[in-house]
Amino acid sequence: MLNVKRNIDVSKFYKLSAFLKRKSEGYKPEKAKVLTLDQIDKFLLEAPDKDFLMIKVVLIFGVAGACRGKKLHQLTISDVKK
DSSP states (O other): OHHHHHOOOGGGOHHHHHHHHHHTTTOOOOOOOOOOHHHHHHHHHHSOHHHHHHHHHHHHHHHHTTOOHHHHHHOOGGGOOO
16 A cells, blocks of 8 residues: 555565555455345345435336445536436
8 A cells, every 4th residue: 555655665674564564464354245236136126216226226226236335435416417
C-alpha cells in the first residue's frame, strides 16, 4: 500500500517485515460467503421492492456486469444507459 501511494519500497525495511510476519502468525482469513444462483433468484423474486429495490439493482449490476465491489462503488447514474 505504501509503495503505491507514497512510492516507498517497504521491502527494504527488514525489521518491519519481520515484525509483520510475527504478528500475522496464526491468522486465518475467513472465506467470503457466496450466494448460489437459487438464492439470488429467490431474493430477486420474493424480497419486497419497497424495502430492497436498491439492493436488487446493485445485485443485478454486480452479477450481470461481473463487477467487483470497487467498480460498483464507483458506478454513477451517468454510467447507466437506457
